[in-house]
Amino acid sequence: MxxxxxxxxxxxxxxxxxxxxxxxxxxxxxxxxxxxxxxxxxxxxxxxxxxxxxxxxxxxxxxxxxxxxxxxxxxxxxxxxxxxxxxxxxPTVATAASYNYISELAKLEVPLSLPGISIPPIEAGVKNQYDFAILVKQPLFTGxxxxxxxxxxxxxxxxxxxxxxxxxxxxxxxxxxxxxxxxxxxxxxxxxxxxxxxxxxxxxxxxxxxxxxxxxxxxxxxxxxxxxxxxxxxxxxxxxxxxxxxxxxxxxxxxxxxxxxxxxxxxxxxxxxxxxxxxxxxxxxxxxxxxxxxxxxxxxxxxxxxxxxxFPQIFASATYHYARPGVNFFKDEWMNYFTAGVNLQWEIWNxxxxxxxxxxxxxxxxxxxxxxxxxxxxxxxxxxxxxxxxxxxxxxxxxxxxxxxxxxxxxxxxxxxxxxxxxxxxxxxxxxxxxxxxxxxxxxxxxxxxxxxxxxxxxxxxxxxx
CATH class of the missing domain: 1.20.1600.10 (Outer membrane efflux proteins (OEP))
Incomplete structure (x- = not known):
């Protein structure tokens, strides 16, 4: 309206x-x-x-x-x-420490004979072994x-x-x-x-x-x-x-x-x-x-x-050792040395x-x-x-x-x-x-x-x- x-x-x-x-x-x-x-x-x-x-x-x-x-x-x-x-x-950094006791050591016979002298055998290494290590590991290829x-x-x-x-x-x-x-x-x-x-x-x-x-x-x-x-x-x-x-x-x-x-x-x-x-x-x-x-x-x-x-797994590694004995097994003394290398792992069957x-x-x-x-x-x-x-x-x-x-x-x-x-x-x-x-x-x-x-x-x- x-x-x-x-x-x-x-x-x-x-x-x-x-x-x-x-x-x-x-x-x-x-x-x-x-x-x-x-x-x-x-x-x-x-x-x-x-x-x-x-x-x-x-x-x-x-x-x-x-x-x-x-x-x-x-x-x-x-x-x-x-x-x-x-x-x-x-890279990863790790430390390791180890102690080993060896009851028997390898003995080296001297292939010489002297009249009236007895040459005792030489033991290779020592029975008490110590090792302190620092390990650095770097992956190079992991697939x-x-x-x-x-x-x-x-x-x-x-x-x-x-x-x-x-x-x-x-x-x-x-x-x-x-x-x-x-x-x-x-x-x-x-x-x-x-x-x-x-x-x-x-x-x-x-x-x-x-x-x-x-x-x-x-x-x-x-x-x-x-x-x-x-x-x-x-x-x-x-x-x-x-x-x-x-x-x-x-x-x-x-x-x-x-x-x-x-x-x-x-x-x-x-x-x-x-x-x-x-x-x-x-x-x-x-x-x-x-x-x-x-x-x-x-x-x-x-x-x-x-x-x-x-794929293969490739790693590079380097290790610093402080060990007794060191690389010279015949000396029972502390030594430091380095190791370096490349590690390859490939799992073929699982x-x-x-x-x-x-x-x-x-x-x-x-x-x-x-x-x-x-x-x-x-x-x-x-x-x-x-x-x-x-x-x-x-x-x-x-x-x-x-x-x-x-x-x-x-x-x-x-x-x-x-x-x-x-x-x-x-x-x-x-x-x-x-x-x-x-x-x-x-x-x-x-x-x-x-x-x-x-x-x-x-x-x-x-x-x-x-």
Missing amino acids: PNKVKLKICRMEKATMKKKLSPAILIVSKLLIPVLFFPPHTVPAQQSSAALTLKDAFVLVKKNNLNLKQFKTAMRQAQLETGMQKTGYL FRTKNLIRSAEAKEMANIGEKEILLNKLYLQTGRLFYSIQLNRYQRKALQQSVRRADFQLEKARNLLQAQQLTRFDTLQVANRKLILQTQILRLQHVEEILLSKLRFLLNTDTPTEIQLIRLQQVNLTLEDLSTYLRIARENRPELRKLLALKDARSFSAKAVRSIQ WRRTKRQTEQVKLGIRQIELQNQQMMKNIEQEIEEACKYLIATKEQIVLQKKIVAQEKERYCMVSQKFEQGMATSLDISDAEKKLTEAELLLQKDYVEWRRYQLQLDYATGLIGKK
Whole structure:
């Protein structure tokens, strides 16, 4: 109905009302009608500058959550593993000490005989032998084993980073859901408080009409019961909000009171991209896919490290000895000397142990590939489901806005008839109830849109990045 027609009807009805109603009722109507029909969701109350936004909540959960802090230890362990594998390129230094007692020594017979002289045999070595050594060993070629072990450790480190991002995205999703649940609770309370004000206005009019003997006491009782029901609903929502705030503080790991900043529900972008666009974004940003890719790389490099045993292992070594006896076995005295050389080891047969280890790693790689395929199907399902919910919610918002406008118009008409004595208290209570329900549903639809948008951001891997 055009605005001019509405104003004309209201003027005609007011002219009729002046003949039937007392001046007190007319004054109350003029003062309260503009207040009663001010939309409760268009302008939120002025917020404190310290009120918590969704972005602030994301920052706090990333900073304070204990589960995320545990991942720092796991990531540090992965970094240490990488550092340990890199030491495979460096020489190793070892010390050794030994003591040996030989009960029998080799004896050398002198092949000379002199008349009247007995030459005793000469013992080769001494029975008590001591040796202190410092050994330096440098790998020269290990079949690329060290290189592959380093790459495997780096890939595991990337997998740990992906695991941390997975947990962080889940925490973002939980935080966002709680945040929007609190928003819905606040706006529903505002709508119910607006409904209470309308009920107060109708109750005052009903009492005035009762004094004028134009209504019965039953009519005022009906409006009063409606007000009590609304106040009960507001009280229940207050308790629910306390529970939601407690959950949010637990998730953020903070004990300080949390003040949530109200958002403007109607300021949402109801446009959507194509499904293929969201799938492409998900392939680029989902941490689950990056984690599986890193685990696959780690397994592949591990398989190469296992196969390195098929190559010869070459090491250079140098040793410093301080021994008794030294290189001269015939002198029982301390000596120092050096040895240097190249050592080659090549394992020819190990009863197919290397082959079995390689097959075991390949089975792990195949398992990761299957997990990746399943993950892609899950992501496609999540995106498709979120998009369908968003489309349905968008249509619901468009229709619900029309319903709210119609219910407001209906409430205005029934209210005017009630003042004229042409409608009962049941009629006005029913109209007010339907208007409140329509406003609550509209607010719920707006919040549901934001929730499904949050779910879509999670499915595409963009949650917390916008």
